Amino acid sequence: MNKVMSNKLVIALYVLPALLLVGVLIFIPLILSGYYGLMEWDGIGAMKFIGLENYSNAIRDLKFWDSAWHSLLLAIFSTLSLVIYLAISMILASKIKGSDLLRKIYLIPMLLSSVAIAQLWIKVFNPTNGMLNSILMSLGVDSPPAWLAEPKFVLFAIFVPILWQYAGFYILIYYAALKNIPGSLIEAARIDGASAFQIAYKIKLPLIMGVVKVTIVLAIVGSLKYFDLIYVMTGGGPNGASEVMASYMYKLAFASNDFGYGSAIGFLLLVITLIVTVIIRKLTATKEEIQY
Amino acid sequence: MGRLGYAFLYLCLGIIALFQVFPIVWLFLFSLKDNSEIFSGSPFALPTEFRWENYQKVWEGGIGVYFFNSVWITGLAIILTVLLASMATFAITRMNWKLNKFVLGLFMVGLMIPIHSALIPLFNMFLNVNLIDNPLSIVITYTAYNLPITMMILLGFYYTLPREIEEAAIIDGCSINRLFFRIILPMTAPVISTTVIINMIYNWNEFVFVNTFISSDEYKTLTVGIQNFIGQYMTDWGAIGATLIISIIPILLAFIFFSNKVVEGISSSAVKG
C-alpha cells in the first residue's frame, strides 16, 4: 500500500503539470512584479534601478495604509458573512420542500458579471431615485444619505453588493459539502433525539469544518485582492474613501504612470495577504489537522 | 418546529428568493430600455416602449463569433483546470511524499496575486513565445489562474474521502491511475460539478486578459462584445444589457445542468461508499 502510494514518478506526473502552469504563469509574473517594484519605471520609457525606495515609500504612504485597512475590513466582513451563508446552506441542504428550486434561485446572482451587478447597485444606491432611498423616504426618512458620495458611508455601502455577489459561491460550496455527509450519521442522531439545531451544530458543522476553513481562507484572500465592483462603482472615491489595495495599485500603475511603485504595492498586497493567511491558518488549526 | 415556524421560515426563504431573482428581471427590463429610461426611471418600471432593437444591434455587432469563442475557450479551460487540479490535489492529499505541504503552499500563494500586477509580465512572456493574439494564451492563463482556487475547493473534500477505499483498491491490485480515474474522480463528482460551475462563471465573465492578449476580432469573446458599446463620451447601456442577457443564457442552462449533478453525483457515490 505505502509503496504504491509513494511512487515518485506518479506523484510527479500528477503534480507537475499543474505546478508548471502555476509556476510559469503566476510565479514568474509575481517575481517580476516584485522586481519592477525596485525600479523607477513609468511603464513606457527606460527603467531605473532605485533599490527599495518604492517599498520604503509605500510603507510611509498613508493612502496605501488606508486602502489596506479598507481591504482588511472587507476581509473581516466577508469572513463574518460566511456564517449567514452557512446557515442558508444548512436550511437548503435539509430535506425541506422546494429546497432544490430555492437553491438554484439563490445562486442566480452569482452568474451575473460584475458589469451587470455594478449597474444594478448603482441604481439601488442612486441618491434621488434609487430603490434604497425611495424605500427610506416612504418610511419617513427625510433626507437619506447619498450612499456612494459620502465618505463615511461609501465603504460599507459598497461592501453590501460585494458580499451579495459572493453569497452564491459559498452557498454552492457549503451545499456540496453538506450533501457529502453520509445520511446514516444524521439519521442515527435523529433517532437519539437530537434537535435539528443540535444536528447542525454538533454533527454537520464538525464534519464540514475542513471545507469551512478553506472558505475562510478563500474569503480573506479574495477580499484582500478585491477590485471589480469598487473600481466600477466608486473608482475608490470620493477622495480615496473606498479605495482598496488592488484599486490603488491599479491607479498607480495604469493612471499615474507609476508602474514601479504600483508593482511594489502589488507585491506588498501579496505579502500582507500571505501574513494574514498564515495567521488565520494558525488560529483555525486543530491538533489533529494542520493540513492545509 | 411548529407549523408557524415553517411558515415563517418559508416566508424568509421566499423573500430572499425574490431578492435573488430580481437582478435577472431587472437586467431583462434594462436590456429593453434606452439610456434616458435606464438612468431616470425606476429600475423596475416597464420600458415605455420595448426596444427589441437593442438585441438586433447586438446581433449585428458580430456577437456570433464571440459567442463561439467564449464557449470553446471556457470549456477547454474548465476541462484542463478541473483535471489538472484533481490530479494535483489527489497526489498532495492522498499520496505520501515529503514536499506535499510545501507544494500545496505554493499553490495557495498563487491565489494571492492581483491580476493587474501580472498583466505586463504575462504579456511580455506571451510575446516571447509568440502567443500574443492566440487564443491558447487565454486558455492557459485561465487554467493557471483558476487552478489554485479549484484546488482549494477540492481539498476540503479530498480530506473527507475514507482511506479504506484506497486500501481496498490497492490490495485488489488496482493501479494508481485506475484508482484515480475510476474510483476517486467519480466519487468527487459533486465537488467537481461545483468547481465546474465556479470556473465557468469566472472564465465566461473575464475580460481583462482577453482584451490585453487578443487583438483580432476572430478570437475575442463575449465580454468584448460589451466593450463594443462603451464609447468615449457615451455608452449604450441598453445594448450592453442585451449583450448581458444573451451571454447569461448559456451559463444559466449549464448552471442548472451542473447544479443537478451536485446532488445526483452525491447520491450515486453514496451508494458506492
Place this chain on the structure above:
Amino acid sequence: MRNKKAITSLVAIFALLLFAAGCSGSDDESSASGSDDAKTIKFMHLWPEGSSKDHYEIVNEIIASFEEENPDVKVDLEVLSNEQYKDKLKVLSSSDQLPDVGMTWPAGFLEPYVDGNMFTPLNDILEDGLQDQFVSGTTEAYQVDGKTYGLPLELNIATVFYNKKIFEENNVEAPKTYEELKNVISTLKDNGVAPIALGNKDRWTGSLWYMYLADRIGGADVLNSAIDRSGSFEDPALTEAAAKVQELVDMGAFIKGFNGLADQEAKSMFMNGQAAMYLIATWDLPNYTTNEDVPQEFRDSVGYFNFPTVGGNGDMTSFVGGPGVGLFVSEDSEVKEEAKAFVKYFAEQWGEKSVTQAGVIPATKVNSEEVELPDLYLDVLNDLNSASNITLFADVQMSPDVAQVHLDQIQALFGGEVSPEEFTKKHEEALASEE
C-alpha cells in the same frame, strides 16, 4: 502499463499545446514575410461600432479610400473602448509593441511616450501645408520641445448648457455674472428644481467648474503658469476659486450625491429635465441637436451660455477646453513612411466628414458656410473663432501623476473634506515634487 498510458497521454496534451503554439508562431511569420508585396499598417482606435457608429464608419470610409489610393498598403484595425484602450496602450508600450498608428491625448498623456521614444515627430508631414489646416493652438498641445507628435482630431470647449424651458418657467435668465448665477441657483432651489447636474465620480467634471472659476478670477494664465511652474498654485486667485466652489456646494447648487454619480448619470438627469444646468464640453452637442434618440422637445429647449464673470473679473470669451484625441505614429513602426502618409490622409479627410456625419468639432478648420449645420453648432463655431483663450483641461495638462492628485483633490474640495488652502497646498506640493 497504466503508468505508461498516462504518461503518453500527458505528453500528448503538452505536445498538442506546443504544436498549437508553434503553428501560430509560424503563421505570424508567414504573414510578416508575405509583406513584400503588401504593407500592413496596424491602427488602433477607440470608437467601437456599437457606441460610436458614426465615428467608426468615417474611419472605415477613410481607410477604404486610402487603401484604394495606395493599393500596396493595407490597414489593419483594432477597436477598443476608451478605458481598455488606455490600459492596452500601456501594456503594449511596456513591451515596445505599439501599433503603427494609434490615438493619443495631448500634453500630460503624451509626454511620457515622447520621453520614452515611442512616438515619432510628425513635423515633416505638417510642413507641406497641413499645419495651416489646423485651428491654431491645437497641434501645439501635442508638441514637446518644438516637435509635434500627434495630429489632433477634435477640438472641444466647455460651456454651460441649460434647459431654456425650466429657466422660463422659473423666470430666470442665463446669468452673465457669478452673482446672477447664484441668484438663478437660489431661485431654482426655492422652486424645488435641482440647479446643476454634476457627476463628480469622474472627477474631471468638477475640475471644469474649478478651472472656469480660476480663469475668471485670476485670468487666463494663472492656472497654466501654476502648472508649468512659472507661477505657484498657492496664488490667491486659485485659493479663491476653490473657496467659490465650496460656496456653490454649500448653497446646494449641485444635484444630491454628485460625488458618487458618474457623468453619464448626471447627464441623463439634465436630459430628463431633472436639473437645469450642466457644464460639459462640446462633444455633447449631438445630444442637443442631431441625435434622433433624444426627444425633439428636449433638444429644442437646450441653450448654452459662456461661463459668467466673477466679481467683475474675467473674460467670457476665454474657454476651458482643448483638443481631444489625436493620431500618433509609432517610432518603431516598420512601415513608418506609409503610416505617416496614412495619418496625414486621415487628418485631411477627417475634418469635414466628422462634423457633418458625426457632429464632431474637428481640430481642422471648418468652413461653416459650406457645410450645413444646426444653429447650436454655428454658435459654438463662432465662439471658437472669437475665443480669446482656450485653457487646456487641467488633468490633461498635468503629468499623469499630478493629474491624479488634482482629481482626488477636486473630489475632496467638492465634498468639503479639505479647505481651499489645503487644496492649493496639496497641488503645490505635487507640482513641486515633479520639478
